[in-house]
Amino acid sequence: MKRLLIILILFVCLTSCAGIPFQKTSNVPMESADPWTLVEEFRDRSPENFMLINSIVFDYSGNKLSALGYIKVDAKEKTFTVVCINPMGVKLFELAGDKDRIDSHFAMEQFTKKGNFTATVGEDIRRVYFDLTPSASAEVKKKKYKVIFDEPLGAGVVEYIFAGAGGHLVEKNYYEDNRLNWRVSYYEYRQKDGKIYPSGIILDNYKYGYGLTIKLKEIKG
Amino acid sequence: MKVNNIFITLPLLSFFLLVLCASGLTAADDAAEITAMLRKLGENVSAFKSLKTDFIQEKDLAIFQSKIVMKGRIYLQKPGRIAWHVDEPVRYSVVITDKSIRQWDEDTDRVQEIALSGNPVFQNVLNQLTVWFSGDYISLLKDYDVRVLKKSPLVFEFTPKANNAAGKIIKNITIGLREDERYLKQIRILEVSGDSTTIIFNDTIFDAPIEGPDFEVKRRV
Numbered sequence: 001m002k003r004l005l006i007i008l009i010l011f012v013c014l015t016s017c018a019g020i021p022f023q024k025t026s027n028v029p030m031e032s033a034d035p036w037t038l039v040e041e042f043r044d045r046s047p048e049n050f051m052l053i054n055s056i057v058f059d060y061s062g063n064k065l066s067a068l069g070y071i072k073v074d075a076k077e078k079t080f081t082v083v084c085i086n087p088m089g090v091k092l093f094e095l096a097g098d099k100d101r102i103d104s105h106f107a108m109e110q111f112t113k114k115g116n117f118t119a120t121v122g123e124d125i126r127r128v129y130f131d132l133t134p135s136a137s138a139e140v141k142k143k144k145y146k147v148i149f150d151e152p153l154g155a156g157v158v159e160y161i162f163a164g165a166g167g168h169l170v171e172k173n174y175y176e177d178n179r180l181n182w183r184v185s186y187y188e189y190r191q192k193d194g195k196i197y198p199s200g201i202i203l204d205n206y207k208y209g210y211g212l213t214i215k216l217k218e219i220k221g
Numbered sequence: 222m223k224v225n226n227i228f229i230t231l232p233l234l235s236f237f238l239l240v241l242c243a244s245g246l247t248a249a250d251d252a253a254e255i256t257a258m259l260r261k262l263g264e265n266v267s268a269f270k271s272l273k274t275d276f277i278q279e280k281d282l283a284i285f286q287s288k289i290v291m292k293g294r295i296y297l298q299k300p301g302r303i304a305w306h307v308d309e310p311v312r313y314s315v316v317i318t319d320k321s322i323r324q325w326d327e328d329t330d331r332v333q334e335i336a337l338s339g340n341p342v343f344q345n346v347l348n349q350l351t352v353w354f355s356g357d358y359i360s361l362l363k364d365y366d367v368r369v370l371k372k373s374p375l376v377f378e379f380t381p382k383a384n385n386a387a388g389k390i391i392k393n394i395t396i397g398l399r400e401d402e403r404y405l406k407q408i409r410i411l412e413v414s415g416d417s418t419t420i421i422f423n424d425t426i427f428d429a430p431i432e433g434p435d436f437e438v439k440r441r442v
Contacts (some may be wrong), residue, residue: 021328053289055311058327064329066309070282070289081284087313089280089291089418096284105284106414145232155281215328217310220287 022187022200025125025164027145035140039169043133047195048076051220056084060210065094069214073129080125097122101131119213124209124212128201132169134160144171156181166188179180181207192219254379255367259358262375265402266356271298272404273435275426283415295422296435304436314438325438334438345441358403365394373401391414403427 073084078099084104093107102122134149141148146163156176172184201214277290293307301319312327364385370376375398381388395409409419
């Protein structure tokens, strides 16, 4: 029975990890790490202004759409501009926004017909690229391999998890009524000009049942 | 895997919309010479049974004042087979025949296929792609004004007429010929938004043996 249980656990682990195209963050002991030093160092090493080229896979109900995203972010001012094109080079949408509003410069009709496309994309970009560190009032929980910061956000609670060899942000989780609403996972940080960029980002929106997988292709500066 | 939904039709349709927009041009009244030039050009360009060419596609995004560069290969075999393989910055392939469209990309690692039978839109797409890449430019003379920008090597500019709906998207399309006028050197599509797409053809080979795998979307997996 015990053996069966181990096999079952291994199977679940393997299948749950199989869909992630990035290297899993390594388990590095965090007991001796000072939580706020981690946050401070991460903040110092995160870029404020950057332009990236990403490949993006949008996954909804088992259907997948891939595209190239070109994004310019000012994380300090909380502004962004994003253009998404398909692999043949045709623009799918172009948006610009800040922490409060989003302007659609262009979006193919097929996208805008369903729901509030502009607001959804803008909100996802904010989740992924803005507010990557907790505020000073966050509650701290130290685990063996990770440091967790909790703080209220809107109607729920946002959780920041720092882990891995660099002690960088590896997850942002948002809960409402104790249910995980969305999660952003960050993988394989790389460096350029003293700043760090995640090579892989996965956003899972559990509330609406879709996911985004973002692979960093190029850092434009 | 056969699917027929937004996830396959959108990326393809969006590209082909541009092609379809360029599906007709009318020479100006005083452009009998242009008509004759296009006819002669068509005879030169169409004098092959198969073709393979490398391409560099530059997407200039007005909002960023920057460009995305894509590289790949196109294979064409008469009658009615086209393969478009993108190698950088993502790997993507689409193969269009008179029966179906198949596409694959590295991020989703899925082959998606739709049948052309009973799908007049994509049949039209195939026809238009064939026209552009095979040199039957005379058949395009419907909805655009045409002028010669340069005679040696030849460069034509196609501008949508006032009653052409393509004018809402496309400002003009420029095609440049090789020195020997046997094939295109480049196509440039300038959009009203200020974005532009330039496809430059390199190492074009006529009637070279094309292997079956060149028309497979998953051959590079």
